[in-house]
Amino acid sequence: MIERVSLTVRLTAFYVLASTLLLLGMAAFISSAIQQHFAELDRETLNDKIQLVRGIVDNAASLEDLRSRLNDALQSHPGLYVRIEGADGHVLYDTAAFQFPPALLQQPPTAVGQHTSAWHDGQASYQGVVATLAAGAVLKQDARMVAAVDTAHHAHFMADLRHSLWLYVLAGAASSGLLGWWATRAGLTPLRRMKAKAQLVTAHKLDQRMDVEAIPVELADLATSLNEMLQRLQNDFERLSDFSSDLAHELRTPLNNLLTQTEVVLSRSRDLTTYRDTLASNGEELQRLARMVSDMLLLAKAEHGLLHVPTLADIDLAHEVKALFDFYEALAEEHEVRLLLQGAAHVKGDSLMLRRAISNLLSNALRYAPQGTDIVVRLDPLPGAGARISVANRGAPIPQDMLPRLFDRFFRADKARAHHDSDGAGLGLSITQAIAQAHGGTVCARSQDGHNVFVIELPLCHPAATAAMGSKPAPKTVHG
Amino acid sequence: MAVNILIVEDESKTGDYLRLGLREAGFAVDLVSNGVDGLHHALAGHHDLLILDVMLPGLNGWQVLQQLRAQGSAIPVLFLTARDQVEDRVKGLELGADDYLVKPFSFAELLARLRTILRRGRVEVEATSMKVANLELDLLRRRVTRDGKRIDLTAKEFGLLELLMRRQGEVLPRSLIASQVWDMNFDSDTNVIDVAVRRLRGKIDDGFEPKLIQTVRGMGYVLEVPGERCD
Numbered sequence: 119m120i121e122r123v124s125l126t127v128r129l130t131a132f133y134v135l136a137s138t139l140l141l142l143g144m145a146a147f148i149s150s151a152i153q154q155h156f157a158e159l160d161r162e163t164l165n166d167k168i169q170l171v172r173g174i175v176d177n178a179a180s181l182e183d184l185r186s187r188l189n190d191a192l193q194s195h196p197g198l199y200v201r202i203e204g205a206d207g208h209v210l211y212d213t214a215a216f217q218f219p220p221a222l223l224q225q226p227p228t229a230v231g232q233h234t235s236a237w238h239d240g241q242a243s244y245q246g247v248v249a250t251l252a253a254g255a256v257l258k259q260d261a262r263m264v265a266a267v268d269t270a271h272h273a274h275f276m277a278d279l280r281h282s283l284w285l286y287v288l289a290g291a292a293s294s295g296l297l298g299w300w301a302t303r304a305g306l307t308p309l310r311r312m313k314a315k316a317q318l319v320t321a322h323k324l325d326q327r328m329d330v331e332a333i334p335v336e337l338a339d340l341a342t343s344l345n346e347m348l349q350r351l352q353n354d355f356e357r358l359s360d361f362s363s364d365l366a367h368e369l370r371t372p373l374n375n376l377l378t379q380t381e382v383v384l385s386r387s388r389d390l391t392t393y394r395d396t397l398a399s400n401g402e403e404l405q406r407l408a409r410m411v412s413d414m415l416l417l418a419k420a421e422h423g424l425l426h427v428p429t430l431a432d433i434d435l436a437h438e439v440k441a442l443f444d445f446y447e448a449l450a451e452e453h454e455v456r457l458l459l460q461g462a463a464h465v466k467g468d469s470l471m472l473r474r475a476i477s478n479l480l481s482n483a484l485r486y487a488p489q490g491t492d493i494v495v496r497l498d499p500l501p502g503a504g505a506r507i508s509v510a511n512r513g514a515p516i517p518q519d520m521l522p523r524l525f526d527r528f529f530r531a532d533k534a535r536a537h538h539d540s541d542g543a544g545l546g547l548s549i550t551q552a553i554a555q556a557h558g559g560t561v562c563a564r565s566q567d568g569h570n571v572f573v574i575e576l577p578l579c580h581p582a583a584t585a586a587m588g589s590k591p592a593p594k595t596v597h598g
Numbered sequence: 599m600a601v602n603i604l605i606v607e608d609e610s611k612t613g614d615y616l617r618l619g620l621r622e623a624g625f626a627v628d629l630v631s632n633g634v635d636g637l638h639h640a641l642a643g644h645h646d647l648l649i650l651d652v653m654l655p656g657l658n659g660w661q662v663l664q665q666l667r668a669q670g671s672a673i674p675v676l677f678l679t680a681r682d683q684v685e686d687r688v689k690g691l692e693l694g695a696d697d698y699l700v701k702p703f704s705f706a707e708l709l710a711r712l713r714t715i716l717r718r719g720r721v722e723v724e725a726t727s728m729k730v731a732n733l734e735l736d737l738l739r740r741r742v743t744r745d746g747k748r749i750d751l752t753a754k755e756f757g758l759l760e761l762l763m764r765r766q767g768e769v770l771p772r773s774l775i776a777s778q779v780w781d782m783n784f785d786s787d788t789n790v791i792d793v794a795v796r797r798l799r800g801k802i803d804d805g806f807e808p809k810l811i812q813t814v815r816g817m818g819y820v821l822e823v824p825g826e827r828c829d
Contacts, residue, residue, distance in 0.1 A: 394815075401816030408702040409785045444754050445780045448794035474784040481786065 126302045133298030138291040145283035152279060156272040160245040161234050167198055167265050168249045178256045185211055197268035199244075202251065205259040218264055222246045227262055236269070243273045308333050312341065324352035357421060361527075365414050368528050368544075372407050376400055413545045417527060420552035427468045427556055435497050435505055436462040438473055446480055454489040455511075461497040463505035465576050467557045475553040475561075476507060478546035479572045483511040486570070500575065504559075508573040516565040524563050525551045550574070600626040601716060604645040606636030606662065607678070608654050616649070619705050620712075633657025640666055640673060647716060649708075650695075652679035652686070660693060667694040674715045678703070706771035706817040713768060728763045731808060731823050735763055744806050754779060755798050762811065762821035771818040795819055 174191055178184035188211055192198055201218060202211040219237050227250040234247045246266035253259050312328055319326045327348060328341035383396045419425045436459065443450075443457045450457050457480075465472075476495075483493045491512045498506040516524070523529055528544040547561075550572075554561040558577030563570065603620055607613035608631045617627045628645070630636050633654040640648055640662070648666075652659035663675055677690045680701045690698050696715045699708060728735040734743045740756055742749045751759065757779045762770065772791040776782040795811060803809045812820050 398815035404702070405704060405816075408704075411702075412700075412785065441781065445776075445782055445786075446790060447752065447754060448797045449790050451797070452793050470783055473782065477782070477784070477786065481790075 129302040130295055130299040134291050134295040137294035141287040141290045145287055149280060160267060160269055163267050164234060164247045164265055171200055171263060175251055176254055181256055184256050199266045201264045203262045222264060243269045245269050308337055324355055364527050372403050376403050413549060417548055417552055425552055425556040429468055430466045433465050433467050433469055433472055439495050442477055442480055449484055453484055455487045456492045458492050458494045463497040463499040465505040471553045475550040478550045479509040483509050486513040487511040504576055506575050508571050510569050510571040512568055513570050516570055521563050602626045602645040603647050604639055605629045605649045607651040623709060633662045637662045637665055648673050648675045650675055650677055652677060663693045704771050706769050707773055710770055710774045730763055730766055744802055749801055758798055767822045769814045769818050769820045
């Protein structure tokens with residue numbers, strides 16, 4: 119719950135709290151310092167008054183004289199109250215109509231400058247002290263003197279001061295809140311800019327990127343991650359659109375054939391054989407379409423990293439290749455091509471998928487190998503329980519720039535060549551690549567000295583390759 | 599005694615043509631178009647095989663199968679579906695289906711698989727030899743003779759001929775041939791099977807009468823004496 123509070127509110131609250139605490143601290147300090155100063159002043163005043171009274175006592179001729187002199191003195195010192203008690207406790211002098219607090223009266227005398235007491239009496243406030251009057255001409259024994267000064271003016275001042283300080287603290291807190299809020303908003307502007315940028319991104323406009331240079335350091339990582347995410351989305355989207363449009367295009371031609379054929383045949387009455395042949399031909403074309411759809415589904419799964427190897431069995435590749443040679447025996451014989459196997463290797467994978475992958479390479483080789491030549495399948499174990507399968511045939515060289523594109527969907531090397539019915543849709547090599555990648559491997563092609571070689575390597579030990587599985591096309595490297 | 603097949607399929611075109619094709623292939627066929635009726639009819643026990651579409655209104659194919667098996671019915675089931683997930687395949691087989699066909703499938707494929715299922719459980723007398731017209735196959739000695747003349751075949755050619763003869767009169771789709779003879783269970787993008795059959799023909803049909811290996815365009819191959827097909 120706390121997490122959901124807006125950053126601006128959060129930061130502003132902190133500012134207000136911090137500045138309020140600081141202001142309060144300062145106010146308390148000022149208040150206490152002035153308070154102490156006043157106490158000092160009062161103490162000094164009291165000491166002066168004690169000296170004054172002592173002076174009067176020394177100069178008095180008699181108790182009467184003392185009393186009248188004290189009265190005179192006190193008249194010119196408003197706010198000063200004095201009481202003198204004899205050693206036996208009876209009151210020798212007392213300022214009229216002034217009540218000393220009992221606690222103060224009980225107190226023992228203190229040395230000069232020490233221990234004043236403060237008290238309130240309703241609205242008024244006083245500081246008082248108890249001192250000794252030494253015995254002298256008038257006072258036969260040591261007497262006690264209790265003196266008090268009115269500190270009302272100080273009290274008023276303090277009250278006013280405190281009032282002002284509170285007001286200022288509140289005003290300070292409020293304005294720091296406002297300033298803080300404004301500052302936070304200004305500080306968070308880069309986030310708002312990022313948000314604005316993000317809102318521009320739609321499926322059709324995936325090329326927006328955060329400008330990492332114009333963003334504060336703390337947000338730079340976030341911006342970079344967002345950019346990478348957008349890049350991945352853009353790649354996937356483009357591939358998806360490519361995929362859909364590829365499929366649509368490739369379906370158009372056979373569908374067109376079917377449509378035209380059917381309409382033409384239906385356009386007039388024909389004999390049974392013609393109808394039969396048309397239906398049979400349509401049936402074949404439809405089967406080819408069904409295969410294409412199946413293949414595309416497999417490729418679509420691979421694109422999204424959903425092509426999983428269902429079982430990881432130990433595959434004896436030599437056994438698989440021999441089985442494939444049996445399969446292609448008749449076709450090879452017809453083309454007058456020899457199928458040769460060299461080496462042996464084992465690998466962990468799915469037998470059906472691997473067979474299909476190698477089968478596509480073989481059928482490709484058979485298509486292009488000239489009569490009387492050999493197709494050589496070489497198996498080599500690779501470190502880390504991997505294997506290399508290479509299918510080599512002699513034939514017309516493949517241009518270097520075309521080599522990476524061979525594994526593109528629907529790629530046909532020779533666009534001009536008549537599209538034989540026996541040719542596939544052009545998905546065979548893509549499927550081989552998808553299967554290799556699903557096994558954590560790669561496939562690549564090279565063409566040199568009149569030999570064309572397709573090489574599957576499984577699995578690849580690079581963690582990068584495994585990460586690339588299904589989300590990026592295989593690195594189309596050409597071995598030199 | 600005709601074999602009774604129940605088709606549960608909500609797509610009317612598919613259902614109607616399947617019924618027509620299977621009837622013409624010699625089966626007695628009933629067609630229903632939703633899961634509840636399908637379950638009801640299947641439980642009545644009059645059928646030898648159930649062709650079940652997965653996507654059905656009301657009770658779907660999975661549920662029909664589950665309930666069938668839960669109620670003790672052991673009727674063989676062939677699933678039809680447009681979905682191609684491995685999980686669906688596994689799920690279907692685990693629930694007690696006997697086979698699984700992904701749409702679009704070829705009718706010849708359906709027929710062939712149907713017959714394979716029906717053949718199961720029947721005690722097959724292991725024949726030691728097979729004979730069609732003047733073609734003889736000695737399974738023990740792996741030898742082929744026609745008109746008394748010995749013909750040399752490779753192991754796979756023998757396997758192909760054996761398959762065609764065993765399923766004599768049945769039109770075998772290429773995918774089935776690839777699967778049974780070579781254990782290649784994917785659709786090849788070449789005419790490999792055609793070439794293999796052509797080569798076999800060259801050895802056992804060329805120069806002999808009658809021509810036993812027939813091509814049924816759009817469907818597959820069949821071995822039989824010509825004229826014996828109901829056309």
